[in-house]
Structures are given as structure tokens and as C-alpha cells.
Amino acid sequence: MQHPEASSINEHSLDRDCTTLSRHVLQQLSSFNAEAQDISAIMNRIALAAKLISRRLSKAGLMAGALGFTGETNVQGESVKKMDVYANEVFISVFKQSGLVCRLASEEMDKPYYIPENCPIGRYTLLYDPIDGSSNVDINLNVGSIFSLRQQQGEDLEGEAKDLLQPGDQQIAAGYILYGPSTVLVYSLGKGVHSFILDPSLGEFILAEENIQIPQHGPVYSVNEGNYWQWDESIREYIRYVHRHEGYTARYSGALVGDFHRILLQGGVFLYPGTVQKPQGKLRLIYESAPLAFLAEQAGGKASTGNQRLLDVVPDKLHARTPLVIGSTKDVELVESFIQDWTRRQLETESLIVT
Ligand code: AHG
Ligand code: MN
Ligand code: MN
Numbered sequence: 001m002q003h004p005e006a007s008s009i010n011e012h013s014l015d016r017d018c019t020t021l022s023r024h025v026l027q028q029l030s031s032f033n034a035e036a037q038d039i040s041a042i043m044n045r046i047a048l049a050a051k052l053i054s055r056r057l058s059k060a061g062l063m064a065g066a067l068g069f070t071g072e073t074n075v076q077g078e079s080v081k082k083m084d085v086y087a088n089e090v091f092i093s094v095f096k097q098s099g100l101v102c103r104l105a106s107e108e109m110d111k112p113y114y115i116p117e118n119c120p121i122g123r124y125t126l127l128y129d130p131i132d133g134s135s136n137v138d139i140n141l142n143v144g145s146i147f148s149l150r151q152q153q154g155e156d157l158e159g160e161a162k163d164l165l166q167p168g169d170q171q172i173a174a175g176y177i178l179y180g181p182s183t184v185l186v187y188s189l190g191k192g193v194h195s196f197i198l199d200p201s202l203g204e205f206i207l208a209e210e211n212i213q214i215p216q217h218g219p220v221y222s223v224n225e226g227n228y229w230q231w232d233e234s235i236r237e238y239i240r241y242v243h244r245h246e247g248y249t250a251r252y253s254g255a256l257v258g259d260f261h262r263i264l265l266q267g268g269v270f271l272y273p274g275t276v277q278k279p280q281g282k283l284r285l286i287y288e289s290a291p292l293a294f295l296a297e298q299a300g301g302k303a304s305t306g307n308q309r310l311l312d313v314v315p316d317k318l319h320a321r322t323p324l325v326i327g328s329t330k331d332v333e334l335v336e337s338f339i340q341d342w343t344r345r346q347l348e349t350e351s352l353i354v355t
Contacts, residue, residue: 042173132257144256145177147176148287173189269326281324290313
């Protein structure tokens with residue numbers, strides 16, 4: 001007979017192995033009602049998209065036509081990679097004939113994409129960045145996908161998605177997939193942040209960590225310092241502060257998902273401030289910054305534009321950008337304090353000039 005302790009360890013690891021993403025969603029919603037079933041099914045389709053993208057990424061260097069640019073430019077004015085197109089189409093394909101998601105909007109599509117057969121019953125919109133950190137794709141470094149789920153309001157007859165021009169607080173679910181040494185899916189339904197790792201032998205995302213909490217402070221600052229002379233003086237002052245003080249270290253991978261994941265687990269701050277060329281920064285609000293802001297807050301951290309809580313920002317268009325400061329509460333607040341201090345000094349100088 002097996003030792004009772006050994007048997008309880010087996011039970012524990014078996015229970016963990018059986019905690020798949022779709023089961024976890026139902027546990028989170030504490031219900032088997034139709035809405036819970038729908039959200040569980042949506043997360044399951046997102047997991048399928050993640051597996052398809054992960055599979056292609058793992059073999060891309062061996063496949064003809066998987067890497068490199070398409071020669072096209074997207075609505076952001078950025079060169080499109082073949083992997084961006086593939087991943088964008090994967091998210092559309094997994095939701096076809098699902099009866100779940102009526103409309104998708106992504107970084108790679110000028111306008112929202114409708115799946116009309118789903119619309120009579122599926123009143124959700126999925127917003128996503130199919131490949132985040134595309135510049136890493138061709139050199140086999142980490143990339144990600146970001147997603148956000150919202151309730152669709154009204155008919156959107158003009159296809160301009162005006163109902164999406166709402167603050168990030170309206171998100172029902174948000175998360176990302178990080179394609180790194182392992183494929184990790186992190187999500188929140190507004191009840192904490194949880195991570196799952198793809199077990200390739202099972203083809204399932206298995207629970208790795210529940211209720212992740214961002215440390216209140218961490219050593220990492222993550223920013224593209226190549227933009228130093230394009231930032232406002234307040235950001236330059238903050239960077240000079242971390243240079244002069246012990247305990248800070250820079251980490252920047254070129255993929256927001258990877259940089260954010262490090263901060264989620266170990267603390268610190270990621271920032272993409274406005275620059276001379278891009279006064280609103282580079283990151284898009286509704287399918288990059290807002291989903292990560294939702295996760296940051298759910299994990300006890302903070303996300304802001306530097307001046308305003310990020311989840312309060314109302315976008316003026318589908319592909320709107322905002323400056324982003326995100327991560328550990330104390331580190332985000334430190335960046336904000338530099339911005340506020342500088343703004344106050346500017347106002348004082350201006351009032352002196354006027355008087
Ligand atoms: P995407 O590949 O979806 O366009 O996003 C790239 C983003 C983000 O992942 C990253 O943090 C940032 O762009 C890097 O931009 P810089 O090269 O300007 O630092
Ligand atoms: Mn991106
Ligand atoms: Mn992208």
C-alpha cells in the first residue's frame with residue numbers, strides 16, 4: 001500500500017494538472033450559468049489561438065514564408081511581419097462559428113472585423129495585439145499576444161466601434177500570452193491575476209500561480225533609453241535619479257509583454273512616455289496598455305499615463321495611443337511624482353514670466 005503522505009502529494013499534483021484554464025474560469029465565476037460557460041469557452045478559444053501561434057513560432061525558422069516582412073504597412077504606419085498577419089488571422093479563425101464573439105478589433109486591422117454568424121447570440125468584442133514585440137520574431141526572442149474582452153453595446157451600424165471608446169474599466173477580461181522558453185498565459189476576470197503554463201505533452205494550459213501580487217517596489221526600470229533626448233525633462237530627471245541611486249537595474253526586451261511579465265513577478269516599472277515624434281508614446285490604449293493596466297491593478301500594482309489613472313482614459317479612436325507607466329505601486333508613484341513636480345515648476349516659471 002502507498003504511504004498516505006505520498007498519496008496526498010499525488011492527489012495534489014493530479015488536482016493541479018487537472019486545473020485547466022477553462023475549469024479555472026468556471027471556478028472564478030462560481031457558476032455554470034450561460035454567461036460563465038460563454039466566458040469559459042472564449043478563454044478556451046484564446047488558448048487555442050495561443051497554441052497555434054506558439055506552434056508556428058517554435059518552428060518558424062524551419063518553415064518557408066513564416067518570417068520576415070510582408071511589404072505592407074498597417075494602420076499604425078508600421079511595417080507588417082508575416083507572423084503579425086498569421087497571428088491576426090488565427091484569432092479570427094478560432095472564433096468563427098463559435099457563437100461567442102461577434103466582433104474583433106486588432107492592431108493589424110484598420111476597422112473592426114465582424115463574424116456575422118456569431119452576432120445574433122455573441123455580444124462580445126475581442127480586442128487584441130496578435131504579436132507584441134514583432135521586432136523580436138526574426139531573431140528568436142520572446143514575443144507575446146495581448147487580449148481584452150468587452151461587452152458589445154448597440155449595433156455599431158457604421159462599423160466605427162464607437163461603443164469601444166470607453167475607459168478600460170469596462171473590460172470584462174484581459175490577459176496576455178508570453179511565448180518564451182515556455183508559453184505562459186496570464187489572465188484576469190477582475191478577480192485576481194492567474195498564470196497558466198502550456199504543457200506541450202498534454203496540449204493544455206495548466207495552472208501555475210493563482211492570485212499573483214506585484215511587489216510594491218522592485219529593482220527594474222524598463223524603458224527605451226534611446227529616446228532620452230526625445231522625452232520631457234521630467235522623465236529625464238527620473239532616469240537620472242535611478243542612475244544615481246543604488247538598487248536599480250535596467251531591463252528592456254523590446255516586447256512589452258515580456259517586460260511587463262518580469263515586473264508582474266519581480267516588481268519594478270515599465271514606462272513608454274511621449275516623445276518628440278510621438279507625443280502620446282507608442283503603445284495603443286485599448287489592446288496594449290488597458291489590458292495590462294487591468295492586470296496590474298488586479299495584482300495590486302498601478303498603471304497610469306503619468307498624469308492620470310490609465311483605466312480612466314477614454315480613447316478618442318480605436319487605435320489611440322497613450323503614454324504608459326505601469327508596475328509596482330511605489331515605482332509608478334515615483335515616476336508620477338517627477339512628472340507632477342516638473343509640471344508644477346513649469347507653471348510657477350510661467351506665472352513669474354506673466355507677472
Ligand atoms: P508591436 O510589436 O505590437 O508593434 O509592439 C511593440 C511595442 C512593445 O512591445 C514594445 O515595448 C515597444 O513597442 C518597443 O518599442 P521601441 O522599439 O520604440 O522601444
Ligand atoms: Mn504591441
Ligand atoms: Mn503587434
